[in-house]
Amino acid sequence: MTVESLISTVTPPLKDTDSVEFALGLLMEFRVRHLPVIDSDRKVVGIVSENQLLDSDGPEVVISALLNADPVTIRPTEHIFEATGLMIEHDLTVVPVINELQDYLGLIQRQDLFEWYARTLGTQRPGAIISLDIEERDYSLSRLIHAIEQTGTRVHSVGTEEAEHDKNVVKVTIKMDTLDVARVRLILEHNGYHVSGSYGTPEEDLTERIQEFMRYLEV
Template sequence: MKVREAIHSATPALQSSDPVEEALGLLMEHHVRHLPVVGDDGRLVGVIAETRLMDAEGPDASIESLLIGRPVSVPPDAHIFDAARAMVEHDLSTVPVADSEGQYLGLLRRHDIFDQFAQMLSTRQQGAILALEVDARDYALSKLIHVIEQNEAKVLAVASELPENSTDDIRVTLKLNVKDTARVRHVLEHHDYHVVAAFGEEDGELEELVDEFVRYLEV
């Protein structure tokens, strides 16, 4: 999934000449804490934060006078993971998209990125989620999928977290196409995969978890 496919066009950028009062109004209207700022030529000149605006000398001060540093952005052909990394590294609620010339193309919100992740992980598909831990020395994705699919289940999506220390286990999250995972869990444990949690085996449980998290992102 490329960034250009997830650009959100309904949330506008600010003009560098806009006053602080107008900028704060747009932040409140669109429920974000950061907005990109563009110049008269349409180039990205910065990203302004709500906290920075609140420190301005007055409501009529121009945004341009508050900008510091180089603007954070991601290119349109980057993967959605790159946008997520930039957002986390810089603690942003929105991240601008700009081309190699600095021309502003749009932005991504946290909600947009989460929605893409949710689609990639098949969260809306019927089925359960298993969380596993496995020794890094024994981890092989092909073997794991083979074990599962030999027991009348299909793997719809996989996500893994690498260990921070060499002695830690790899954490693996699996989305399956079945709700009853009792047999799969038993077989996985037999193959030394430690199943630490199972979600979505009750009707509506997984969808409720996703919806709750989406509501949290929109606060």
């Protein structure tokens, strides 16, 4: 999925000759905290933030006086992950998109990225969620998916991140197509996985199923 698919031209850029007062009005109208700034040739010359505008010397100050060198930009052919990384690294709510000639094409907004991730991760599909803590040396996605699919469950999405308490531990979050997470949890724990959380099954039902499974193992 490339940036091109999420380019928006609804929110207009600022011109480097615009005033702080005008810029603040646009920020309020389009509910963003940053706006790209272009020159008369439609080249991106900077990005201004709400804080910069509020800290300026007055409403009549020209935007060009607030700009920093080397504005953050992205090409339409780059992956959405790259846009996400730029937003996080520079704490931005928008990233300007430019072509190979450095011409301004539009922008990509944090809200649009959020909605894309929500669709991609299947957050709107019905289904349970399970979280696991796995030692990095033991992490195998194919093995994990195979264990889950043994229960007849399909995986909608998988997310991973480094555990805060231990850099050698991978935190894995899985969205599945079942609302009954108990059976999946039992199988995973039986295969040696540490399940740190599960969401989608009442706790009392989960406890009952665990007890049933333990009785089964003792037979």
